[in-house]
Protein backbone atom coordinates (compact mmCIF):
# COMPACT_ATOMS: atom_id res chain seq x y z
CA UNK A 1 0.00 0.00 0.00
CA UNK A 2 1.33 3.47 -0.84
CA UNK A 3 1.92 5.88 1.99
CA UNK A 4 -0.64 8.67 2.20
CA UNK A 5 0.58 12.28 1.90
CA UNK A 6 -2.48 13.50 3.79
CA UNK A 7 -1.81 13.52 7.56
CA UNK A 8 -5.43 12.80 8.44
CA UNK A 9 -5.57 9.85 6.03
CA UNK A 10 -2.21 8.68 7.37
CA UNK A 11 -3.56 8.78 10.89
CA UNK A 12 -6.59 6.67 9.92
CA UNK A 13 -4.35 4.23 8.09
CA UNK A 14 -2.12 3.87 11.13
CA UNK A 15 -5.10 3.31 13.43
CA UNK A 16 -6.59 0.73 11.07
CA UNK A 17 -3.27 -1.16 10.97
CA UNK A 18 -3.11 -1.14 14.75
CA UNK A 19 -6.65 -2.47 15.09
CA UNK A 20 -5.97 -5.25 12.56
CA UNK A 21 -2.83 -6.14 14.48
CA UNK A 22 -4.84 -6.36 17.69
CA UNK A 23 -7.41 -8.70 16.13
CA UNK A 24 -4.80 -10.93 14.54
CA UNK A 25 -2.79 -11.30 17.72
CA UNK A 26 -5.75 -11.54 20.05
CA UNK A 27 -4.34 -8.72 22.15
CA UNK A 28 -6.45 -6.60 24.44
CA UNK A 29 -4.48 -3.36 23.96
CA UNK A 30 -3.92 -1.43 20.76
CA UNK A 31 -0.26 -1.55 19.72
CA UNK A 32 0.89 1.43 17.66
CA UNK A 33 4.47 1.17 16.36
CA UNK A 34 6.78 3.72 18.00
CA UNK A 35 8.03 5.02 14.62
CA UNK A 36 4.43 5.79 13.59
CA UNK A 37 3.81 7.64 16.82
CA UNK A 38 6.96 9.72 16.27
CA UNK A 39 5.81 10.57 12.72
CA UNK A 40 2.33 11.64 13.80
CA UNK A 41 1.72 15.32 12.95
CA UNK A 42 1.19 17.34 16.10
CA UNK A 43 -2.19 19.01 16.34
CA UNK A 44 -2.00 22.68 15.45
CA UNK A 45 -3.30 25.06 18.12
CA UNK A 46 -5.92 27.75 17.71
CA UNK A 47 -4.77 31.31 17.05
CA UNK A 48 -6.33 34.78 17.03
CA UNK A 49 -4.99 35.55 13.57
CA UNK A 50 -2.51 34.42 10.91
CA UNK A 51 0.24 36.67 12.26
CA UNK A 52 0.08 34.99 15.66
CA UNK A 53 0.12 31.60 13.93
CA UNK A 54 3.17 32.54 11.83
CA UNK A 55 5.04 33.84 14.86
CA UNK A 56 4.42 30.56 16.65
CA UNK A 57 5.78 28.30 13.89
CA UNK A 58 8.39 30.34 12.03
CA UNK A 59 11.30 28.63 13.76
CA UNK A 60 9.95 25.15 13.02
CA UNK A 61 12.52 22.34 12.87
CA UNK A 62 10.13 19.41 12.44
CA UNK A 63 11.55 18.23 9.13
CA UNK A 64 15.03 18.31 7.55
CA UNK A 65 14.12 21.21 5.25
CA UNK A 66 14.74 23.68 8.06
CA UNK A 67 18.49 23.02 7.80
CA UNK A 68 18.87 24.80 4.44
CA UNK A 69 16.35 27.56 5.08
CA UNK A 70 17.30 31.23 4.85
CA UNK A 71 13.78 32.45 5.56
CA UNK A 72 10.61 30.67 6.55
CA UNK A 73 7.92 31.25 3.88
CA UNK A 74 4.56 31.28 5.64
CA UNK A 75 2.25 32.73 2.98
CA UNK A 76 1.02 36.15 1.98
CA UNK A 77 -2.13 37.98 1.01
CA UNK A 78 -5.61 38.82 2.13
CA UNK A 79 -6.67 36.76 5.19
CA UNK A 80 -10.35 37.41 4.35
CA UNK A 81 -10.15 36.29 0.75
CA UNK A 82 -12.37 33.71 -0.92
CA UNK A 83 -9.54 32.33 -3.01
CA UNK A 84 -6.19 30.80 -2.14
CA UNK A 85 -3.43 29.71 -4.54
CA UNK A 86 -1.13 26.92 -3.41
CA UNK A 87 2.25 25.98 -4.85
CA UNK A 88 4.67 23.28 -3.75
CA UNK A 89 7.48 25.09 -1.91
CA UNK A 90 9.76 28.13 -1.84
CA UNK A 91 12.43 28.52 -4.52
CA UNK A 92 15.68 30.48 -4.24
CA UNK A 93 14.17 33.98 -4.35
CA UNK A 94 11.32 33.02 -2.05
CA UNK A 95 13.79 31.56 0.46
CA UNK A 96 15.79 34.80 0.38
CA UNK A 97 12.78 37.11 0.67
CA UNK A 98 10.49 35.01 2.89
CA UNK A 99 7.54 35.40 0.52
CA UNK A 100 5.98 32.89 -1.88
CA UNK A 101 6.06 33.38 -5.65
CA UNK A 102 8.41 36.37 -5.90
CA UNK A 103 10.91 35.03 -8.48
CA UNK A 104 10.32 34.65 -12.23
CA UNK A 105 7.51 32.19 -11.62
CA UNK A 106 5.95 34.66 -9.21
CA UNK A 107 5.99 37.40 -11.82
CA UNK A 108 4.20 35.05 -14.18
CA UNK A 109 1.67 34.23 -11.47
CA UNK A 110 1.03 37.99 -11.10
CA UNK A 111 0.34 38.16 -14.84
CA UNK A 112 -2.00 35.17 -14.65
CA UNK A 113 -3.85 36.83 -11.76
CA UNK A 114 -4.04 40.13 -13.64
CA UNK A 115 -5.43 38.32 -16.68
CA UNK A 116 -8.44 37.25 -14.60
CA UNK A 117 -8.69 40.63 -12.85
CA UNK A 118 -7.19 39.71 -9.50
CA UNK A 119 -4.57 41.76 -7.68
CA UNK A 120 -2.05 39.71 -5.69
CA UNK A 121 -3.23 41.57 -2.56
CA UNK A 122 -6.83 40.34 -3.06
CA UNK A 123 -5.96 36.64 -2.84
CA UNK A 124 -3.87 34.48 -0.51
CA UNK A 125 -0.78 32.58 -1.70
CA UNK A 126 0.99 29.76 0.15
CA UNK A 127 2.90 26.52 -0.42
CA UNK A 128 2.68 22.91 0.70
CA UNK A 129 6.06 23.21 2.48
CA UNK A 130 7.31 26.39 4.11
CA UNK A 131 11.06 25.86 3.76
CA UNK A 132 13.00 25.57 0.52
CA UNK A 133 13.89 22.04 -0.64
CA UNK A 134 17.61 21.90 -1.61
CA UNK A 135 18.29 22.64 -5.29
CA UNK A 136 14.56 23.12 -5.85
CA UNK A 137 13.93 19.36 -5.71
CA UNK A 138 10.40 18.11 -5.07
CA UNK A 139 9.54 17.97 -1.36
CA UNK A 140 9.71 14.41 -0.01
CA UNK A 141 6.38 12.81 1.01
CA UNK A 142 7.51 12.79 4.65
CA UNK A 143 8.37 16.51 4.49
CA UNK A 144 4.96 17.33 3.00
CA UNK A 145 3.21 15.17 5.56
CA UNK A 146 4.99 16.98 8.37
CA UNK A 147 4.34 20.48 7.02
CA UNK A 148 0.81 20.01 5.67
CA UNK A 149 -1.00 20.55 9.01
CA UNK A 150 0.27 24.15 8.93
CA UNK A 151 -1.28 24.78 5.53
CA UNK A 152 -4.50 23.04 6.55
CA UNK A 153 -4.68 25.34 9.55
CA UNK A 154 -4.15 28.38 7.32
CA UNK A 155 -6.94 27.20 5.03
CA UNK A 156 -9.21 26.63 8.03
CA UNK A 157 -8.50 30.16 9.31
CA UNK A 158 -8.89 31.88 5.93
CA UNK A 159 -11.88 29.70 5.00
CA UNK A 160 -11.73 30.42 1.26
CA UNK A 161 -14.45 29.26 -1.09
CA UNK A 162 -11.92 28.39 -3.81
CA UNK A 163 -8.53 26.73 -3.71
CA UNK A 164 -6.35 26.70 -6.82
CA UNK A 165 -3.49 24.20 -6.76
CA UNK A 166 -0.55 25.32 -8.88
CA UNK A 167 1.15 22.19 -10.16
CA UNK A 168 1.15 18.45 -9.60
CA UNK A 169 2.83 18.40 -6.19
CA UNK A 170 0.31 20.75 -4.56
CA UNK A 171 -2.65 19.02 -6.21
CA UNK A 172 -1.54 15.50 -5.29
CA UNK A 173 -0.76 16.49 -1.71
CA UNK A 174 -4.07 18.25 -1.07
CA UNK A 175 -6.25 15.79 -2.97
CA UNK A 176 -4.30 12.81 -1.60
CA UNK A 177 -3.98 11.23 -5.02
CA UNK A 178 -1.28 9.96 -7.36
CA UNK A 179 -3.18 11.00 -10.51
CA UNK A 180 -1.10 13.07 -12.94
CA UNK A 181 -1.79 16.77 -13.42
CA UNK A 182 -3.24 16.13 -16.87
CA UNK A 183 -6.03 14.10 -15.25
CA UNK A 184 -6.61 16.58 -12.42
CA UNK A 185 -6.67 19.90 -14.27
CA UNK A 186 -9.58 21.34 -16.21
CA UNK A 187 -12.22 20.62 -13.60
CA UNK A 188 -13.31 21.31 -10.04
CA UNK A 189 -12.81 18.88 -7.18
CA UNK A 190 -14.75 18.77 -3.94
CA UNK A 191 -12.53 19.11 -0.92
CA UNK A 192 -13.56 18.58 2.70
CA UNK A 193 -17.27 18.82 1.78
CA UNK A 194 -17.36 22.56 1.34
CA UNK A 195 -14.41 23.83 -0.66
CA UNK A 196 -14.14 23.87 -4.42
CA UNK A 197 -10.74 23.38 -5.89
CA UNK A 198 -9.28 23.78 -9.34
CA UNK A 199 -5.89 22.50 -10.45
CA UNK A 200 -3.64 24.03 -13.07
CA UNK A 201 0.01 24.22 -14.12
CA UNK A 202 2.68 25.71 -11.88
CA UNK A 203 4.00 29.00 -13.32
CA UNK A 204 7.56 27.58 -13.18
CA UNK A 205 6.40 24.77 -15.49
CA UNK A 206 4.91 27.36 -17.84
CA UNK A 207 8.30 29.08 -18.05
CA UNK A 208 9.80 25.80 -19.26
CA UNK A 209 6.82 24.63 -21.32
CA UNK A 210 4.96 27.68 -22.66
CA UNK A 211 2.74 25.39 -24.74
CA UNK A 212 0.72 24.74 -21.53
CA UNK A 213 -0.29 28.41 -21.26
CA UNK A 214 -3.44 27.86 -23.31
CA UNK A 215 -4.70 25.17 -20.88
CA UNK A 216 -3.74 27.29 -17.89
CA UNK A 217 -5.69 30.19 -19.35
CA UNK A 218 -8.76 27.94 -19.72
CA UNK A 219 -8.40 26.73 -16.10
CA UNK A 220 -8.14 30.20 -14.58
CA UNK A 221 -10.98 31.53 -16.73
CA UNK A 222 -13.14 28.70 -15.38
CA UNK A 223 -12.05 29.63 -11.87
CA UNK A 224 -12.88 33.31 -12.37
CA UNK A 225 -16.32 32.46 -13.78
CA UNK A 226 -17.14 30.26 -10.79
CA UNK A 227 -15.82 32.93 -8.42
CA UNK A 228 -18.02 35.60 -10.05
CA UNK A 229 -21.07 33.32 -9.86
CA UNK A 230 -20.37 32.63 -6.18
CA UNK A 231 -20.00 36.34 -5.42
CA UNK A 232 -23.22 37.17 -7.31
CA UNK A 233 -25.15 34.58 -5.29
CA UNK A 234 -23.72 35.43 -1.87
Ligand code: SF4
Pocket residue numbers: 060061062063064065066129130131143146147
Ligand atom coordinates in the same frame (compact mmCIF):
# COMPACT_ATOMS: atom_id res chain seq x y z
S1 SF4 B 1 9.16 22.56 5.79
FE1 SF4 B 1 7.50 22.80 7.26
S2 SF4 B 1 7.71 21.09 8.71
FE2 SF4 B 1 9.65 21.29 7.58
S3 SF4 B 1 10.90 22.59 8.92
FE3 SF4 B 1 9.89 23.92 7.41
S4 SF4 B 1 8.02 24.61 8.45
FE4 SF4 B 1 8.77 22.85 9.59
